[in-house]
Structure formats: structure tokens, C-alpha cells
Amino acid sequence: MEPISTSKLFLEASAVFTGFSKTELKATGMLQSYHNTILKNTNKEDIDYFFIDLNQLLTDPKQDAKSIKHILTTQFMPISAYGSLAQNMIILWYTGNWGNDVISSASYIQGLMWDTIHAHPPGAKQPGYGSWSDLPLSVKQSTVKSSPNGK
Amino acid sequence: MENNNNNYDVVIVGSGIAGSIVAKLLTNAGKKVLMLEAGLAAGIAMDQEANYKNYQDYLSTFYNASAKVPNSPYPNIKDAPSIDVLDIKKTPSTEGYLVQMGPIAFASDCTRAPGGTTLHWLGTTLRMLPNDFKMKSKYGVAVDWPIKYEDMNRYYEMAENEIGVSGNVKDQNYPIEQKSVFNKDYVYPMKVIPISYLDKVMTDIIDKNSKIILNDKAYKLYCISTPQGRNSIPNYDYDINGVAWNPGTKKLDITRNRFKEGYNPVGSNWDPYTGQRCEGNASCVPICPVQAKYNALKTLRKCDMGNLSVKTQAVASKLLINETSNWINGVEYKTYIKGSSPEYETHTAKATIYVMAASAIENAKLLLASGAANSSDQVGRNLMDHMTVLRWGLAKEPLYPYRGPGSTTNIPTFRDGEFRKDHAAWILPLDNWGWAWPTFSPGSDVTTAVSEGIFGKELRDRIENRVTRQFFTHFECEQTPDPNNRVTINPEYKDNIGNYRPVIHYNATEYMLKAFEASGVVSEQFFDQCGIEDFTEYNPQDPDYVTYKGKGYSFAGAGHIVGTHRMGFNKQDSVVDSDMRTWDHENLFLVGCGNMPTLGTSNPTLTMSALTFKAAEAILKQLEQ
Amino acid sequence: MENNFFQKNNPNRQKLIKPLTDLDTPQEIANSIALDSLTDSDIPQEIANSIALEGNIPQLKDLPLQFKMSQKDVKNYIKDLKHLQACLRTALQLELSTIPPYLCGLYTIKDGSNVEAAALIRSVVVEEMLHMVLVSNILNAITDPKSIKKGEKLFNVKDIIPNYPTFLPGDIHPEVPPGAPPFKVHLLKFSKEALEEFSTIERPSDPNAPITKTFDSIGQFYEAIRYGLLRINKKTPGGIFKGDPKRQITPEHYYGSGGKITKVTNYEEAEEAIGEIVGQGEGIDGTIVTDHVMFGENIEYAHYFKFQEISYGRMYSANDTNFQMPVRSVPTGRPFTVSWSSVYNMKANPKMKDYKNNPELLQKAIEFNKVYVTLLNNINDAVSGDPDLLIKGIAVMYDLKYKAIELLNIPLGNGECAGPTFEYVEL
Incomplete structure (x- = not known):
């Protein structure tokens, strides 16, 4: 092959x-x-x-x-x-x-x-201060996309 | 051989947090200090390049470790082995460094490397509660401390400054009579580490539910933020700038800024601008890649280097005792060459005062090996840990775990109360890392699904759907002192360079078993009311599986190794006095968690650090007599 | 000694800027007079000829290296408060326009290689973000809250994003080698060309440069702003610092580099903020600080010199002190490895339209740009009255990197790989 x-x-x-x-x-x-x-x-x-x-x-x-x-x-x-x-x-x-x-x-x-x-491997690809306090960015952005109020 | 000139004021054995705090205070007060560290030289590198390189090696070892346990990033040296949780087996077992005689296995580890176990500690820095210091007189259990909470307050403030604690004092509502355990207007050096998304969702649910009945008494579960030793936003109301020896009053002074400048977060050891804030690596245990989390090398770095000598790869093996005066004459230590071969050289370090800061198990082992400090027969006894019962389940909604520090919120309801007469108290942290601890998720979720033949989009959806709903909490039960839980030595068991291996005898008393039972009663109601589907499973094959009243429980260690050379009121009941000086040898001090007579429900590092400030004060006073 | 590196506050980092009164050197006045009669400044050759004719000015007997606006023009550049505010908005755009090229340089370095270079560029990026915040503080400080409509943001994210390759905003035209086209900022992979570009962006003014009608450096542009702030503040009854202090971003909101956020409520603080920006960017007139030792591992210094270090693969040492423009001294400190090959071979100036035949790749590029726009929205929200949002808002920077690396891992089939496009998309 x-x-x-x-x-x-x-x-x-x-x-x-x-x-x-x-x-x-x-x-x-x-x-x-x-x-x-x-x-x-x-x-x-x-x-x-x-x-x-x-x-x-x-x-x-x-x-x-x-x-x-x-x-x-x-x-x-x-x-x-x-x-x-x-x-x-x-x-x-x-x-x-x-x-x-x-x-x-x-x-x-x-x-x-x-x-x-919607997380990251522990010890790498850290998402930055306070990020854990909100929904993950990937979840937030998919909500923005599907929300009828989104621009 | 080393020259025998007594050039040093103090020899310190161990560069962990206790040893480093003593070294920092003493060298900055002008005392000459020799520090012996069993770990590899690379770990203590002070220059930027070497320090960075060594830490990147740790990180890469961690990435490549198949089991990412607390010690996985750090070298396990044959000539100075570390206790590793991977070696915990059904007892009796001689696997690994500890010799576990049982009947059950001691379940916690620690790290022998420059910086000690703070390299992999989680960073939780709760203070002990006032009643924790008087368990005997209040609840008729265990022993009282020779120190009251009120005596500890100022040392707690020193320790919180040294570690750099982030937290919200106003949040700290405990189940105690006192309104607050803090001095008026006290604030932590940095603002609270943001609580996780999971915490917010769960706090809402717990606030609305969770009235618990335990032994006919009603309790209300509630959530508070957890203070922790990792960098956050500086608090501008914080005015402490350090701790200094005052030769006039012979005391340590807390020094303050004249103007409110706030705390200056201490960055990584290789670059002050790295790690000024927690970046959410979600790997505090075993390694913070940016060192936003405190480690003892940050303290060691603040020593007056002109007064400090450090010898690495130097394993203390024996204390030499002057038979007439009963004073300590020197520390014999073995310097290994490679770490893996049985070759070593023997040296003796001499000073006016000796400080053992080698961890609770190593300190006890060394004292036993030297026949030192043991007129009370308490050396090695009363070994304690938080016996930790894990509970896990699936929430109805995604909680998005595996993000942020290990835990940012806890339920303090059962940290204190009359029930302590019957069974152990516990703290109940909400955990941010899903089922990683109990089931090795999310990797195990993948292998399970794949073995069921699931693949493609369906696999992706299933992993997303299930893992994002993982909820995990653990009951850290306060183990009480039991003289039969102990570290001993036996000439049959020695390590690669002829030093004793610790031989452990360990069991769970009924006081603990009752707490395990209570944890089951509480978590059942808690999970049920909060809509968490329980997936907890205890396997009789687990090394630490115990049964009580027909039910089985597995417990884990919390990494809180405590109590092997406790302090007390007199030389009959304890190894050290309230200054942490051994009753038997006037020039020998012990520092570390071994001094703690009881454990309380807080992670011990903060309390141990506070005690270390107290010990350093006594050492300085003694040196200047 | 080695502990020096870890000291927290470096006293040498203060006083990054010369007082304004120092700037009128007789030589500059002479240059200015010599060129006053010229009206068309866009023809360097003409200027050169005219200088050649003015053989009696000794400083100009060498071939000119740079052309810059006259001191007098710089002083009078800003017309009024409105113009000053417009210039500060331009300054915002200027700071922002430098971030994507630096990030491309940083992201294209493969993990584990060029450790020192990556750390140097990273520190520059963090400071450029700081500069955006400092400029916002100045702009907020001179913006009467009554003039702000409800919900109005400090800037418009869609308009502020440059289209690469782009001229530097603010009519700043750094000198280029003879025959080369006018300087534009490109998005390039980590390379000699990229480093050349970065150094050009941050290059200090040459005090001996002849005069044109445009700025020759970012520093000169900020000088105009400083003069404008001083003059307009003086002649406006009650001053111009009428901003709402609650809109100021304060020091605790920033971390990760040597810079410091200055809260701006009056002229002196505005001056300090500009000092931070210009001092970090290029130093003033090619010096880092006015007097003593400038370099060494324990000193934070200007971006221009950081880029010089990468170009030479050597840190500056405490002995390197000759920094009058044009900078001739080569760094002599600790050498480090620079590898031009351990780099993602990113296509220069990538655009979403390049990916239109590959919808999955286009989707990735859009995802990146969404994070980029989110980052700018977050900064914009923070400087538009919600300072507490800054620290979390900036955390999006991390995700930006991961999304960029994903693009860089995707080959385009011609030996090059895709890359982040830094374009505006609707969220």
C-alpha cells in the first residue's frame, strides 16, 4: 500500500x-x-x-x-x-x-x-484568570450563535 | 569529611515550607544557616535559566506520566525515596518506600525534593477553629493543645502573609460560637479566588435544599469560599508587608506599610512576571505550571543568601547526642553521588541549634534512628491524616468541571459541633475536577464508552453529556490521635544507602468509622435533595476498604501527614513543648506537621506554617540569650 | 547577585520620560529653521537635496537616516480638545495595530523552541495591551461624562481593527531603506523580516533626523499628544480633566509584565501614563532612562531593545550603555539560541477569503476571529465603565493563542500553513 x-x-x-x-x-x-x-x-x-x-x-x-x-x-x-x-x-x-x-x-x-x-488538559492550555468562574468560552459562543438576540 | 568547626548558628534539615520559613527568618536576622536537603541539586537552582529548565523538566515528566498522581512530576530518587500513592497496596506490603504493616494502609504521600510537598500541595489555607485546640476539654476526645487559638492568631497572620493567601474574610462563616476568628478589620493579602461555575450552580441548589438529619439532629448545609495560597488580585486594604525579628523585644514583629499599597503577588521562581495571577491550569496538584500557587522555594528565595548555605543530595541519617549534656552535637548526613547507586559519603554538620524540618514521617524516623527526643515514648506515635471518603454522582445540568483550582468552595457545616463527642468532624469541599480522583475520568469514560462499541459523533456527544455533569465531593474526616497508629523502624528495612525505611502501623478507630457512616447518611440526603444521581462505589479490593455495621467504605489519604512528634504540656505526654523545642534536648527543635497534637478539619499547611513562625521566634530568642 | 533578578520593584524602571522642556535642543531648532520653507514633505529626495545645499549645518553633513516632523510642528500639532480626543483614539488604534503582528511572531514559534525570544515577544504583547488601557485612561480622563451617551463605548471594535498590511495609524511613517516602499505592517511568521518589522515599529526618533511633515516614530506622535494635553489643559478654564474617575482602570487589574497601570485624573498622571507607554515602547530618543545603567537581566527596558536582542540572539548586559540613535551598540550579554526554522511556515497576511474553498478551515478562521472580537469587546467594555471586567476579559488572550495554533497546524498544500487573520466578524 x-x-x-x-x-x-x-x-x-x-x-x-x-x-x-x-x-x-x-x-x-x-x-x-x-x-x-x-x-x-x-x-x-x-x-x-x-x-x-x-x-x-x-x-x-x-x-x-x-x-x-x-x-x-x-x-x-x-x-x-x-x-x-x-x-x-x-x-x-x-x-x-x-x-x-x-x-x-x-x-x-x-x-x-x-x-x-469544554475543558483543557490539566497543566496545559490554561484558560486564564477567573475563566473557570463562567461558562466555558466554547459553550458561551455556541449559545451566542444560536441565540435569536445575538447580532 | 566536613570540617568540624562550628560555623553555623543553625542546621536545618529539609527545604520544605517549614525549613524555608525558619531559614528566611534566621538568615534575615543575621544568623548563619546550613540547610540539608535530600533532593536533587537541580531542584534548588536559583538562577533564572536553570530554575526554568528544571521546572520545565518537572512539567514534561508530568505530561508524560501515565498516572498523574501527586508525585508524578518529581524525581523519585532511590537514595532518598519519596512516599508514592501508587505503592499503596493491601497490607502487609513492602512495596515502595513505606513498609506498611497494617492492618490497613496509610494512604498519603509527600515529596522529597527542594521545596518539599508544597510542590504538589493543593493550596487550601483554612485556619483551624478555636475548638480544634481543646478537643479534650470541650468534647472529651483526643488531647488539648498547649496553645490556644487566640495565641495562634498573630502567627496565622504571619503565615498568611508568607504564603500569600487569597480569600474573603467576610465569607468565612463557620459553625462556631464566635462571630469571627479574625482580628477586627483583618483582610487577606489578596481578594478571593473566583469561585467556579460549578460552585455557583451548586451553591444555588444547596441553599434551597439540603436540610440534613443526622442522628436525630437537623443541620443545614451551606457553602463558603475557600481561602487558598495562590495569586489573585491584590487587596488594597491589606497593609502587612512582612515579618521581622525585633532584637529589642525578642519577638517577631509584623511590619506594616505606612500607606496602603496592597500586597505584591510573588510570581514564579524564574520570572517575577509569570504567575502573578492564577491562570486556571486545573493542575494545582501535582504541579502549577506558572507557579501562581505558593511553593516553599518562594520563601527560600527571600533568605539573606549571604547567611545561607544549602547542601543538596544530603540525606540526614542520624542526630549525634552528647551523652553528658544531652545536647545535640551534630547531624550525620549521607551525600549520594548519583541518586540511583548505593555510593555515598558520610559527613557531619554542626551548629548551635538543630532544626528538623524533614516531614512528619522523616522527622520521627530520624529521631527513632538516633534514639533522640523519645523519653515520652511518643516519637512516631499518633500518626494522623484526613481519612477521606469520596462521593461522586451526576448532576442534572452541566456543571463544566475540570476547570480552575481543585476546589474553591466548601461546606463547613460539620467542621465543629457536639457530634464530635461521637464521631469525627469533617470538611466537605466541592471539587472542581469531576471524577478525576475517584475514577480517573475523563480518560476512563472514553475507554468505557469505546469498549461498549460507541464511536463517532455519538461518542463525542456521550462524553460531553456525561462528563460535563460530573459532581464530586469528599469528606475529609479529622483523624484523632491514636498511639498505635505509628511510624517505627526495623533494621530489616533499609533503603539504598542504608537509611531506615519508615515502618507504618495504621488503623481506623471506631470514632472514624462512625464518621464514615455519618458521611454516608449525609451524602445520601445531600445528593438526593440536590438532584445528584449517586455513582459512588466502594470496592472491597480497594487497599483502604473498611466495613462498619455491615456497610463498606473506601477511604483515601488527603496528603496531610500529621502528629508523629506532638507538642504537649509536659515531657511525659509529648515530644516538644509549645515552642517546638524537644523536651529532651535543649538545642533541638522540630518543625512541621509532626508537632500538631490534633488535626482539626483544615488542611494542615497553614497551621503548621504559623507554628513554624512561633518556633523560629523561640530559636532566635534562644540564640540571642 | 542572582537574587537581584527576582526583586519586585525595580527603582530604575521609574522616570521613563524626559521632561518636555528638555526637548528644544538648539540643533533641532536649526533643523527646523532649515526646513521651514519646505512645503511638500513627502519627497525625501528633495529634502535630502535641500539638506545637501545647506552645507553649513555641521550635524547634517552625513546622509540623513530619518525624517521627522519639526519640533515646532509637534508642539502645535494638536488643535483643540476634540482633536486631542481623536488623536488618543488614533493612539488606541496604533497600539492595537501592533498586537496582531507581534502575536503572529509569537504564535508561529513552535512549542519548546526559541524560549527567550518567545518570552521577550510575549512581554511586549502584554505591554501593548497595557498601553491600550493607559491610552483609554487618558481618553476617559479628558472625556466629560455628560458628553457620553448611554451605552456608548469608548471605541468601535469594527472600525478599530486594521486591515493588514496596513500603514501605522496616526500618520506615522518610519524611515525605510532607499528605494523601499513606504513602511507597512504585515502579519508575518517569526523570521528575520518580522523582527526587522518589529524593530521598525518601535524604533526611536533620531534627534539628528531632518524634518518632514509626518511623524517618524510612535514616540514623536505621543510627544505631540503630551504637548497637546499640556497646552489645551492650560488654556481651558477649569482644565480638561473632567472625566469620571470610576471609568479608570487601576493597577490591580493588570499583571504579567513590568508595566504599571496609572490612574489618570490630572495632567501629571497623564504624563506619567505616556511615560510608561513611550518608555516601554522605544525609550525616549533611544535611551532607556536618562542617567545611569540601562541594561542587565534585572531591568525592564524598551521594546525596541528587546527586539534587538532577538535579532542578535544575545541579551543586553549592564555594560551596554550606548543608545543614542542611531543605535550602534550590539548586545553583549548572555547569548541565546534563535532558530528561524523551528517555526510554523505561516502564509503572510492570511485572510478569511484565502480559505473560502475550504469551509472547515474557514470555520476555524471565523472561530479565531470571534475570540479576537470577544477580546476587543471585553477590553472595550472594561474601559467604557466596567474596569472589573478587564482581568477576566483579557483571559480570552489564552484562547486566542490556542485557536491560532489550530490554524497553524493546518497545511495549505503549498508548503505553507494557515494562520490567524485578525479580521472583524459578527458574533
Whole structure:
């Protein structure tokens, strides 16, 4: 398999499994590092089949969103599928860990779970004096957006 | 070998907050001080570049630690090991530094590094309450202190100045007879640290609900802001600018500004403009990246450096006692070379007065190893902690935890009252960091959801929905002194360079178990009335799982290691007098939490610091006799 | 010795500004007379020729390095109170216009590299924010509360945001090398060019520079404001300091750098506030303080010199004292590493319209700009009668950085990466 296409597929797969957009994932700056992490820690055969099968599923014109979700759930998410690659990949993006190991300072700091809960990794990306006393900025701004009184 | 000339007025063992306060006061009063510190030299770097680099190393170690426990940023040195909560196992256990004989495990840790455990303390700086000093005469439990609250007031003011406390005096309503425990018109150095969003939501709910029935008596839960040692907006009504030795009156004076200039927040140790305000890193324990939170190195920095020598990687191993006078003759210490090899050199440090400031467990261990100060047989006994029962649940609405300092509000309802005759008092902080402590959230929420096969947008929504509603509080129960809870030594257990490892015997008395039971009764009503769905679970496999009347409870340590060389009224009942001088050796002082006869419901650092000012005053007085 | 660095109040930081009376040097008067007859100041060559003809003025026999407004013009620049208020609004815009370029320099430094450079730029940014607040204090001090309509803000956020590349507001035109286009401020990644730009922004006036009709430095512009404040305050019965003291931002609201907020209720305090701004910016006439030692690690000094340090990869030391313009002395203190490669390769002057073909990226740019506008709104609210909002309002600065880094992590496909655009968006 071409390295470039694996990398593209890795981004695609990451977006599907994490629920974050490709741009959001790129914005973490972790794409390359995580791609290397899975290549290093997962059986090659599992990786190859994972991406081949996933690519086939996502490019199959007969599938719709519902059927894709079903197949992902039953064929990709189980711990027995592709050496648990889907589960490990999600945990990697959300926590910055592979198993119990922290990949790097950056992976800890870029864990998606912190954004998800409108917080920040403890000890990094601090939000400034008194910020904790209000709603998180990300919550406030989404309220502004949806509020009919907002400009 | 060191030259044996008695060049120093005082040798201090330990550079934590107690040692640093003594060093600062003594050197600024012109006394020559030698400080011995067991931790690595890098941690004490005074120049900007080296100091910054060392601290960044701590931070990066923290980022990369898989378990982000209190000691995770700091090096655990084989030749001077630290107690680590990761080593707490079912007893008996020899895992880690402590030898835990049980029947249950002592659950708290501390740090052996320059700056001591203030590197990872939370920073809560509540004073003890007046009745805490007279538990025996008031409630027939434990012992009285030889000092009253009223004697402590001025030392509390000194400690609050040194640490730089942010808080609102007017908020501090406690369940006590006195209207206020503060001097008239007193204010804290800085304004209150803003309370969290979570606090605001919960305070509203608690104010409307939370009438609690406990043992047929009604209590009202209420919330107050928590004073804490981290930088906030200076209070312009605050006029204290420091503490100075007055050779005329032989007392420490609180010095004041002539004009109200307000307090000047002390920034980080590498850059005075970093850390002038808390920036909300939400990692006070284990590490404040900007040092807006106080640490003892800020105090050490204010020493008169011309009068201070510091030896690092120097582990005190024995006090030498003059057999005729019973005075202390010197401190023997071992200087390790690498920290990991068994090579070391032995030296002796000599001075007029000796001050042990090596933490409650280390102080006791060293005294036992030296056969010192123990005519009362109290050395090592009465080991205490806040035995902490955790409670967690899900609120109906998002509280947006994991932001801000660890805790900014507490429920003081059960800090004092007649119930103390029956069971322990506790403080109930509202915690800002979700279920991180009890369940390792939010990482564990992710792995659980993923293992259930949830992924994509659904996963994102589930994590957002659940984790933002996490509510967590903990009952920090005041452990009373029990002579059987103790630090001992045993030649079978020594560390890498032949120093004793502390051997711990520890248990929960019925007085504590009753408090655990009461905490269950209270939290059930509290959660129910406030619409918190309870998710608390105590696992019999937890190392500190205890049962009482058919119900099980797990408790944790609070990191408040107290009571191993208590002060008292006479040489039969205690190790030190109210000046913290050992009854047995006129030139040996002990400082630190080990002196505290009882614990109260406040985190002990502030009270211990206040006592240290008192000790330093006595030391200076003795030196100038 | 090493403890000196940690002293809290540095006495040398005071008196950052020379008294106004010192400014009429005979040489400047001579320059001014020599050029008085000139009407078109926009043609440097012409001026140069005219100077060449005036061979009898010894100071000008060298090729001119800078052109600046004459002292007389500076003194009389401000016409009346309205004009003074307008100039202070321009000063606000001027201070604001410098923040995005400095932030781009700061944000594009990759984490862990260029530690000293990042710290120096960061301190400058914090002080530029302080300058905005100080200018607001002066403006509030001379604004009669009766003239403020209910709900009216001190400035208009939408109008104050510059469109990069931009001229410096306030008719300030620093000198550029011969043949180069007039100076504009660009949003650039951390680079030699960026440092050159930063130094140009903060470069002090050259006392020997010949005269034009525009300001040659931010310092000269503030000098005009100082003269204006003095003159108009004197000739207005009851003075002009009629502002509401409750609108003043006070010292406890600010932290994180060597600067100090001055509450402004009279001329002397206004003078002190400008001293803080100009002293921090460039020093006066290229000096930091008037008399003794200027540099060393324990001294806060002007932005221009901080940028010089980065350019040379060396701190100034206490021995470096020669700062008459043009500054020739090279810093000789502790060297530090400057890496031009550990940098995000940000596209220069990024715009939202550059991202229009990538809606997700555009969304990120909009999110950044929303935080930027929120920050400015917060500052505006704080200086428009709610001083307590400042400290929390400024906390948004942190989020601004994280949003910027997200953009910088996104490659554009041509070797460059996206970047923050600092444009106005509706919230």
C-alpha cells in the first residue's frame, strides 16, 4: 500500500471513528505522530485489511449512512476486529495514550476529550484568570450563535 | 569529611515550607544557616535559566506520566525515596518506600525534593477553629493543645502573609460560637479566588435544599469560599508587608506599610512576571505550571543568601547526642553521588541549634534512628491524616468541571459541633475536577464508552453529556490521635544507602468509622435533595476498604501527614513543648506537621506554617540569650 | 547577585520620560529653521537635496537616516480638545495595530523552541495591551461624562481593527531603506523580516533626523499628544480633566509584565501614563532612562531593545550603555539560541477569503476571529465603565493563542500553513 494513501485513509478513518472533522483533527498537529503510532504498534496485516475494508465500505455507492454505521459497529468496533485498531485509534485521539503509555507531551495536551468536555488538559492550555468562574468560552459562543438576540 | 568547626548558628534539615520559613527568618536576622536537603541539586537552582529548565523538566515528566498522581512530576530518587500513592497496596506490603504493616494502609504521600510537598500541595489555607485546640476539654476526645487559638492568631497572620493567601474574610462563616476568628478589620493579602461555575450552580441548589438529619439532629448545609495560597488580585486594604525579628523585644514583629499599597503577588521562581495571577491550569496538584500557587522555594528565595548555605543530595541519617549534656552535637548526613547507586559519603554538620524540618514521617524516623527526643515514648506515635471518603454522582445540568483550582468552595457545616463527642468532624469541599480522583475520568469514560462499541459523533456527544455533569465531593474526616497508629523502624528495612525505611502501623478507630457512616447518611440526603444521581462505589479490593455495621467504605489519604512528634504540656505526654523545642534536648527543635497534637478539619499547611513562625521566634530568642 | 533578578520593584524602571522642556535642543531648532520653507514633505529626495545645499549645518553633513516632523510642528500639532480626543483614539488604534503582528511572531514559534525570544515577544504583547488601557485612561480622563451617551463605548471594535498590511495609524511613517516602499505592517511568521518589522515599529526618533511633515516614530506622535494635553489643559478654564474617575482602570487589574497601570485624573498622571507607554515602547530618543545603567537581566527596558536582542540572539548586559540613535551598540550579554526554522511556515497576511474553498478551515478562521472580537469587546467594555471586567476579559488572550495554533497546524498544500487573520466578524 502507498504510504501517502494510508496517511489519507488514516485521516478519513480517524474522522469517522472520533466524530471530529478532518480539519479539527489536522488542527491538533498530531496526525503524523498518531499515524506512526498505529503503524508501529499494530500488526501489518491488521492495518492493511482495516484500511482496505474501510475504504471499500466508504466508497461503496450502495451503502448509506445507516448501513455504514451498522457495519462499522459490527465489523470494525469489536475488540476482536483488526487487532482492536478502531478502539485503540479512538482512545489514542481522545486521550493521547496508546494503551497506558502517553505518546508525548503534545499527545497529552492535544487529547480530544478535553475539547469535548469544554475543558483543557490539566497543566496545559490554561484558560486564564477567573475563566473557570463562567461558562466555558466554547459553550458561551455556541449559545451566542444560536441565540435569536445575538447580532 | 566536613570540617568540624562550628560555623553555623543553625542546621536545618529539609527545604520544605517549614525549613524555608525558619531559614528566611534566621538568615534575615543575621544568623548563619546550613540547610540539608535530600533532593536533587537541580531542584534548588536559583538562577533564572536553570530554575526554568528544571521546572520545565518537572512539567514534561508530568505530561508524560501515565498516572498523574501527586508525585508524578518529581524525581523519585532511590537514595532518598519519596512516599508514592501508587505503592499503596493491601497490607502487609513492602512495596515502595513505606513498609506498611497494617492492618490497613496509610494512604498519603509527600515529596522529597527542594521545596518539599508544597510542590504538589493543593493550596487550601483554612485556619483551624478555636475548638480544634481543646478537643479534650470541650468534647472529651483526643488531647488539648498547649496553645490556644487566640495565641495562634498573630502567627496565622504571619503565615498568611508568607504564603500569600487569597480569600474573603467576610465569607468565612463557620459553625462556631464566635462571630469571627479574625482580628477586627483583618483582610487577606489578596481578594478571593473566583469561585467556579460549578460552585455557583451548586451553591444555588444547596441553599434551597439540603436540610440534613443526622442522628436525630437537623443541620443545614451551606457553602463558603475557600481561602487558598495562590495569586489573585491584590487587596488594597491589606497593609502587612512582612515579618521581622525585633532584637529589642525578642519577638517577631509584623511590619506594616505606612500607606496602603496592597500586597505584591510573588510570581514564579524564574520570572517575577509569570504567575502573578492564577491562570486556571486545573493542575494545582501535582504541579502549577506558572507557579501562581505558593511553593516553599518562594520563601527560600527571600533568605539573606549571604547567611545561607544549602547542601543538596544530603540525606540526614542520624542526630549525634552528647551523652553528658544531652545536647545535640551534630547531624550525620549521607551525600549520594548519583541518586540511583548505593555510593555515598558520610559527613557531619554542626551548629548551635538543630532544626528538623524533614516531614512528619522523616522527622520521627530520624529521631527513632538516633534514639533522640523519645523519653515520652511518643516519637512516631499518633500518626494522623484526613481519612477521606469520596462521593461522586451526576448532576442534572452541566456543571463544566475540570476547570480552575481543585476546589474553591466548601461546606463547613460539620467542621465543629457536639457530634464530635461521637464521631469525627469533617470538611466537605466541592471539587472542581469531576471524577478525576475517584475514577480517573475523563480518560476512563472514553475507554468505557469505546469498549461498549460507541464511536463517532455519538461518542463525542456521550462524553460531553456525561462528563460535563460530573459532581464530586469528599469528606475529609479529622483523624484523632491514636498511639498505635505509628511510624517505627526495623533494621530489616533499609533503603539504598542504608537509611531506615519508615515502618507504618495504621488503623481506623471506631470514632472514624462512625464518621464514615455519618458521611454516608449525609451524602445520601445531600445528593438526593440536590438532584445528584449517586455513582459512588466502594470496592472491597480497594487497599483502604473498611466495613462498619455491615456497610463498606473506601477511604483515601488527603496528603496531610500529621502528629508523629506532638507538642504537649509536659515531657511525659509529648515530644516538644509549645515552642517546638524537644523536651529532651535543649538545642533541638522540630518543625512541621509532626508537632500538631490534633488535626482539626483544615488542611494542615497553614497551621503548621504559623507554628513554624512561633518556633523560629523561640530559636532566635534562644540564640540571642 | 542572582537574587537581584527576582526583586519586585525595580527603582530604575521609574522616570521613563524626559521632561518636555528638555526637548528644544538648539540643533533641532536649526533643523527646523532649515526646513521651514519646505512645503511638500513627502519627497525625501528633495529634502535630502535641500539638506545637501545647506552645507553649513555641521550635524547634517552625513546622509540623513530619518525624517521627522519639526519640533515646532509637534508642539502645535494638536488643535483643540476634540482633536486631542481623536488623536488618543488614533493612539488606541496604533497600539492595537501592533498586537496582531507581534502575536503572529509569537504564535508561529513552535512549542519548546526559541524560549527567550518567545518570552521577550510575549512581554511586549502584554505591554501593548497595557498601553491600550493607559491610552483609554487618558481618553476617559479628558472625556466629560455628560458628553457620553448611554451605552456608548469608548471605541468601535469594527472600525478599530486594521486591515493588514496596513500603514501605522496616526500618520506615522518610519524611515525605510532607499528605494523601499513606504513602511507597512504585515502579519508575518517569526523570521528575520518580522523582527526587522518589529524593530521598525518601535524604533526611536533620531534627534539628528531632518524634518518632514509626518511623524517618524510612535514616540514623536505621543510627544505631540503630551504637548497637546499640556497646552489645551492650560488654556481651558477649569482644565480638561473632567472625566469620571470610576471609568479608570487601576493597577490591580493588570499583571504579567513590568508595566504599571496609572490612574489618570490630572495632567501629571497623564504624563506619567505616556511615560510608561513611550518608555516601554522605544525609550525616549533611544535611551532607556536618562542617567545611569540601562541594561542587565534585572531591568525592564524598551521594546525596541528587546527586539534587538532577538535579532542578535544575545541579551543586553549592564555594560551596554550606548543608545543614542542611531543605535550602534550590539548586545553583549548572555547569548541565546534563535532558530528561524523551528517555526510554523505561516502564509503572510492570511485572510478569511484565502480559505473560502475550504469551509472547515474557514470555520476555524471565523472561530479565531470571534475570540479576537470577544477580546476587543471585553477590553472595550472594561474601559467604557466596567474596569472589573478587564482581568477576566483579557483571559480570552489564552484562547486566542490556542485557536491560532489550530490554524497553524493546518497545511495549505503549498508548503505553507494557515494562520490567524485578525479580521472583524459578527458574533
